[in-house]
Amino acid sequence: MPYLLFQRAVATTFAMITLGFASVSGAHEAGATMDPNGTVASFTGYALVTCIDDVGVTDRLVASIKDTSPPQDNLLVSLQIIKGSRAASTTDPVSGDGNFSPEARVQGGSGVYQILVNKTIAGARSFIVSYHCMTADNVHTATEITVRQFE
Template sequence: MKFSNLKGIFVLVFGLMALYASTVSAHNQAGSFTTGLAAAVDFYQATCFDDGSGAPSYLEAQVKDMTASTAKASILVHKGTSCTTNLCAQFSVDTTDSNTTYSPLVTVKQGAGVYSIFVMHTAAGTDSYDVALHCKTAAGVHTGTSVVSRQQQ
């Protein structure tokens, strides 16, 4: 009887740990440039939506270059075509390879909907990266975020 209770507790604890792990990594997108092209671009689309936490106001993102090489990983976030009051595109570069820090954070304030995310590198060769991105409300609260890969080079 005691073994059965212990087994149930382990199942519950490990299940919660798995749920937590998937929640934490839900807003990271790992990728790599495998073609070796200097002009390689990986393209993602992130959709910001109200998941009950509030209406999205902006998407913030940054990239971390995970490969020690001469190429530097960069990110461009874009949404919309009407950019009279807010910037609709922002660019950032991770200038130090293979460390624990990301590039400077970029923020595009274009509300709910689909944002385009382009990840590039500056030289020929293979390169791995990690993109951290979050949709947030005007108050800075995390809200619904989903990511789809559209092109991998």
């Protein structure tokens, strides 16, 4: 069930982008709730983000994560980006403050990147991931996402 909710959130986000309702900057965001029952400390979301050369050659994927749940001590959300032998990670340092984590970036060119989202301990956490494929000149390139796991 949580997987279906995440898929719907992603589908809605991309429908809005496709229809032109997204901001001019070309921002991509998707969100859901990890571990809605609050019992799985190892809850992990896994998605594939494909960066496509359309307005230029993709240089990198950048992403950040924001915890949108009420603050809770020692319960933080994190994001990792992996492509080939390169990886980067970031954690939203303040639970539920409404701000995104510092940006993680992997300079892997066009193609498929893996994104993982997880948390530090058991407990339900709602979150938003912001992700962007960028050229070396900071132009946003085409981006597609496929969710593989959300459990």
